[in-house]
Amino acid sequence: KNEVEQSPQNLTAQEGEFITINCSYSVGISALHWLQQHPGGGIVSLFMLSSGKKKHGRLIATINIQEKHSSLHITASHPRDSAVYICALERGSNYQLIWGAGTKLIIKP
Amino acid sequence: ETGVTQTPRHLVMGMTNKKSLKCEQHLGHNAMYWYKQSAKKPLELMFVYSLEERVENNSVPSRFSPECPNSSHLFLHLHTLQPEDSALYLCASSQAGASYEQYFGPGTRLTVT
Numbered sequence: 001k002n003e004v005e006q007s008p009q010n011l012t013a014q015e016g017e018f019i020t021i022n023c024s025y026s027v028g029i030s031a032l033h034w035l036q037q038h039p040g041g042g043i044v045s046l047f048m049l050s051s052g053k054k055k056h057g058r059l060i061a062t063i064n065i066q067e068k069h070s071s072l073h074i075t076a077s078h079p080r081d082s083a084v085y086i087c088a089l090e091r092g093s094n095y096q097l098i099w100g101a102g103t104k105l106i107i108k109p
Numbered sequence: 110e111t112g113v114t115q116t117p118r119h120l121v122m123g124m125t126n127k128k129s130l131k132c133e134q135h136l137g138h139n140a141m142y143w144y145k146q147s148a149k150k151p152l153e154l155m156f157v158y159s160l161e162e163r164v165e166n167n168s169v170p171s172r173f174s175p176e177c178p179n180s181s182h183l184f185l186h187l188h189t190l191q192p193e194d195s196a197l198y199l200c201a202s203s204q205a206g207a208s209y210e211q212y213f214g215p216g217t218r219l220t221v222t
Contacts, residue, residue: 033210033211035213041197041199041215041216041218042111042214042216044111044213045210045211045212045213048210086152088152090209095154095157095159095164095165096154096157096167099151099152100151101149101151102151
């Protein structure tokens with residue numbers, strides 16, 4: 001069993017819809033990262049969180065440490081939100097993150 | 110623009126060639142990373158340098174050779190690669206230590222023929 005699972009693998013939605021991407025994990029963590037990868041390849045860090053909730057613009061990330069689950073929400077989705085969203089786990093003081101396989105999101109106009 | 114640049118952006122090389130990938134960060138970070146991203150697979154960490162010393166080497170074949178001459182520059186030297194090495198190679202940087210945010214470059218798309 002993978003230590004981190006993302007769902008869904010692929011998601012297609014219409015512009016304006018509320019989007020939820022999930023990340024479940026089975027190991028203890030010190031933090032969880034959400035990142036975005038556009039088709040060109042570059043990866044941008046969206047959030048790093050260890051508890052509760054963070055919000056940046058139309059993006060909201062939540063984490064429930066007891067349930068080992070995190071969600072990334074996008075409100076009022078837009079075609080420019082089309083990207084792969086990746087969850088990654090941080091486990092203490094080494095440099096190795098545990099990477100999810102990513103969720104490919106397509107927002108249609 | 111994340112403050113991390115990579116060159117070249119695209120590279121096609123034969124199996125007998127020798128080439129190098131370059132990464133430069135302008136963020137004042139002291140840790141740098143090489144990742145490999147193959148189609149439909151999670152990122153794979155290849156090497157980590159912290160304060161210019163290699164701290165992680167994840168069983169990467171010796172045909173990949175990293176070099177970190179200073180905290181702003183990172184190279185990946187390639188020789189006698191195999192077709193299965195074709196992938197996107199991403200460089201990242203961060204502050205050293207726990208609970209860090211990594212900043213990624215745009216990647217080098219490598220094709221081995």
